Amino acid sequence: MAINHQTERTQSSEVVRTEARALLELAMRLDGPMAAPFARAVELLAEAVQHLKFPGKTPARPSIGDFESLEALRQKLLRVL
Numbered sequence: 001m002a003i004n005h006q007t008e009r010t011q012s013s014e015v016v017r018t019e020a021r022a023l024l025e026l027a028m029r030l031d032g033p034m035a036a037p038f039a040r041a042v043e044l045l046a047e048a049v050q051h052l053k054f055p056g057k058t059p060a061r062p063s064i065g066d067f068e069s070l071e072a073l074r075q076k077l078l079r080v081l
Contacts, residue, residue, distance in 0.1 A: 032039055050057075
């Protein structure tokens, strides 16, 4: 069964268009009522990955010093670029 290359390209591009529409709809929802639940779901997923990767280790939150170091690094990169 031969597939026409034009049909294959059309089907491929339609898949991308469908996914793009779905992502746009998701982005609009995340700007609204889904923002907090989505953020919580991401936190839970990160905690689950952390637990699976390092079982028995207490989850740690970054300290203020970590954020200050990251900000200093960000500023240095901005100066260089």
